Amino acid sequence: MLFWTTIKLALRSLAANKLRTLLTMLGMIIGVGSVITMLALGHGMQQQVLSNISAMGKNLLAVHPKWTGTNGVINATRENLTVGDARALLRDVPQIRRVTPVLGQREQVTYLNKNTNCEVVGCATTLLVVRNYTIAKGRMFNHFETRLESHVAVLGPETAYDLFGVLNPIGQTINIAGNQFEVIGILKSKGSRGWFNPDNQILIPYTTGMDQIFGRFYLDHIDMQMAGKANVEKVLNECISVLRRRHHLLFGDPSDFHIFSQEQLLQTVSRVTETLTLFLGAVAGISLLVGGIGIMNIMLVTVTERTREIGVRKAIGACNSDILRQFMLEAVLVSVLGGALGAAMGVALSHFIHFQKFVAQVQTSNVVIAMSIAAGIGIFFGYYPAWRAAQLNPIEALRYE
Amino acid sequence: MRPVELMTHTTPEPARLQSRAGAVAAAAGPGLIRTHNVVKRYLVGGTEVRALDGVTLTIHEGELVAITGSSGSGKSTLMNILGCLDSPDSGDYFIAGEDVSKLKSDQLARIRNRRIGFVFQSFNLLPRLSSVENVELPLLYAGRHHAAAKAREALEIVGLGDRLDHEPNQLSGGQRQRVAIARAIVTDPAIILADEPTGNLDSRSGDEILKLFETLHQQGRTILIVTHDPDIAAFCPREINMRDGKVLRDGAPAAGLTAHGGD
Ligand SMILES: Nc1ncnc2c1ncn2[C@@H]1O[C@H](COP(=O)(O)OP(=O)(O)O)[C@@H](O)[C@H]1O
Ligand SMILES: [Mg+2]
Numbered sequence: 186m187l188f189w190t191t192i193k194l195a196l197r198s199l200a201a202n203k204l205r206t207l208l209t210m211l212g213m214i215i216g217v218g219s220v221i222t223m224l225a226l227g228h229g230m231q232q233q234v235l236s237n238i239s240a241m242g243k244n245l246l247a248v249h250p251k252w253t254g255t256n257g258v259i260n261a262t263r264e265n266l267t268v269g270d271a272r273a274l275l276r277d278v279p280q281i282r283r284v285t286p287v288l289g290q291r292e293q294v295t296y297l298n299k300n301t302n303c304e305v306v307g308c309a310t311t312l313l314v315v316r317n318y319t320i321a322k323g324r325m326f327n328h329f330e331t332r333l334e335s336h337v338a339v340l341g342p343e344t345a346y347d348l349f350g351v352l353n354p355i356g357q358t359i360n361i362a363g364n365q366f367e368v369i370g371i372l373k374s375k376g377s378r379g380w381f382n383p384d385n386q387i388l389i390p391y392t393t394g395m396d397q398i399f400g401r402f403y404l405d406h407i408d409m410q411m412a413g414k415a416n417v418e419k420v421l422n423e424c425i426s427v428l429r430r431r432h433h434l435l436f437g438d439p440s441d442f443h444i445f446s447q448e449q450l451l452q453t454v455s456r457v458t459e460t461l462t463l464f465l466g467a468v469a470g471i472s473l474l475v476g477g478i479g480i481m482n483i484m485l486v487t488v489t490e491r492t493r494e495i496g497v498r499k500a501i502g503a504c505n506s507d508i509l510r511q512f513m514l515e516a517v518l519v520s521v522l523g524g525a526l527g528a529a530m531g532v533a534l535s536h537f538i539h540f541q542k543f544v545a546q547v548q549t550s551n552v553v554i555a556m557s558i559a560a561g562i563g564i565f566f567g568y569y570p571a572w573r574a575a576q577l578n579p580i581e582a583l584r585y586e
Numbered sequence: 587m588r589p590v591e592l593m594t595h596t597t598p599e600p601a602r603l604q605s606r607a608g609a610v611a612a613a614a615g616p617g618l619i620r621t622h623n624v625v626k627r628y629l630v631g632g633t634e635v636r637a638l639d640g641v642t643l644t645i646h647e648g649e650l651v652a653i654t655g656s657s658g659s660g661k662s663t664l665m666n667i668l669g670c671l672d673s674p675d676s677g678d679y680f681i682a683g684e685d686v687s688k689l690k691s692d693q694l695a696r697i698r699n700r701r702i703g704f705v706f707q708s709f710n711l712l713p714r715l716s717s718v719e720n721v722e723l724p725l726l727y728a729g730r731h732h733a734a735a736k737a738r739e740a741l742e743i744v745g746l747g748d749r750l751d752h753e754p755n756q757l758s759g760g761q762r763q764r765v766a767i768a769r770a771i772v773t774d775p776a777i778i779l780a781d782e783p784t785g786n787l788d789s790r791s792g793d794e795i796l797k798l799f800e801t802l803h804q805q806g807r808t809i810l811i812v813t814h815d816p817d818i819a820a821f822c823p824r825e826i827n828m829r830d831g832k833v834l835r836d837g838a839p840a841a842g843l844t845a846h847g848g849d
Contacts, residue, residue: 190726201714497710500671501769502699502727504692579671583710 195514206519209483212476213523213562214530217555219469221531222538224551227462229535229544234454238447240375242317244411245447246281246424248274250403251440264403265432265441268391271407273431278423280415285309286391286404294387295360296348303344304386305361307394315410318383323355323370331390334397339370343385361387362398417446470558476523477562484516484570495574496582509575516567517560524559528552617644618776618808619668624677624687626663626831637663638674639831645777645810650803652819652839653812655828661812662781664828668810669702669779670694682776699728703770705780709762711754711769717741718750721769728773740768744798760791767798777808784818796821816840 289306626638721737784792
């Protein structure tokens, strides 16, 4: 039989039973829709986390003191990272290009009658490059200002707005914990959300911070930038041995610090989020399976109901393969139409979710895959009912009431 | 009754085998449809029932034949085998010289499609398809072109040129049977098989259907009509009367015996 005629007849028998067809399709609509939405959510989440990590810098390594604690409760952070450590890392590990000590805490900051509470970060000039910040206005403090413990500050854009509104802050004097600082620059907004808002902070020379504001010499962390093509594993090992030597650790002693590498973090996070995405997709995929079983169920009923029709078709010359094709086609059409509607719903739902503070990114490949799976399910679950129809004995089928 | 029947019709095997070669040659000879010793058995509750018990027939091109007999005499079973819906357990069956008694199901489907036209008692049109779509269906399964045009032509022949787009439930019983007849003739088959075609119709529609069959017969078509109505049988030039799966009498209709001078 001609292909288009078969399709036309299949469409017609689907149209003849609209409600039933719709109910059968519902399984596929929900299945494909939820698979696409879940994959979009997972992918969106992954992209957001990865871009947050990427925004932290380029080829970034960070040394933190190891937390001490019992049963997962943090008691104290060790006070063991020094500016000497930072210098040694820069000097002794050739692949380390830039280093900045970092220490900070929240402080009360005022300008005239305005005041705000924000993170004040003591660091070196290099922080700008290591952490991938850009200056929007003015300039960053330089090495001389660091060495001279100058009272200069670079403001995050939100902090600047909180204190100055639309006024130009450059050259103005602000008060940080009772000390006068001259504002010399404003950072460009990074806009990344999460546990730390880089737009609401004040950078000052670490020397000034240690002596005048924080009153301590231990660092919160040391941030480093590697050469672009460095072998992360090798650099990490070199850093570890430099620090262990400086901390007088004997062979077998546990290290009293951690080194995070941005690249390893990216890999771990993308692995974890990928697994999570797959898991979400698989859970949604179960509804696809249920939809497939629904198709099989309805097709079996349809075949029984249309036994006489099958008998007539065979009497006037339909081969077994004609009958098989007809019922397979109906099953596949239901699943593919359901899949298409489900894909549309999934895309719509993903967009809706995207505007609700979540990030959901639909990938075209996922839509194609979900619809192919829908067609595959139609073929798989449609085969047995169609085979039953094709095997019917024409005489018995014609006699069926 | 049954044991007696079984004994009377048990031919000694060697004799059957000896006569077989000659019989096959005879069955393959002239005549549009030839059967030789066709047997169809059914097992009902452990007992063998011979629905057809050695039927030998020849039907020539252009004949209009009535098949009569009481209920259970094997008429429908014979129609199923002649219509290639079923294969005989033993015996030979030739359509236009071609042996069709040992074909597989898809080959039988092909024969049904090209050489047989069925007309059923209960019409058996596909619901929700228009007259034209019902009639073109056999052509579509044959993969033939211009199916719609040929279907329209066939509907004109049966007098339904003005009901092309009606669906079966918009037609009267007589009109539905006409659509079924159009579907049977659209492939220009060797033979038209009608199993009690007027059984579900009132007498006026039934008469019209019979007239239609007569017209088709006059145009040279070969038609077999199963009926238990003596009037219909009398209307046909030849009557095959069956009983217990055997041909009891074959010739001019019983009602017309005196007029035609017997067989
Ligand atoms: N599928 C079947 N299974 C068992 N017995 C059958 C079957 N078909 C027909 N028969 C038997 O074969 C005999 C002839 O049946 P049938 O050809 O339908 O008779 P008719 O059409 O002349 O009334 C009957 O005894 C019937 O019971
Ligand atoms: Mg019958």
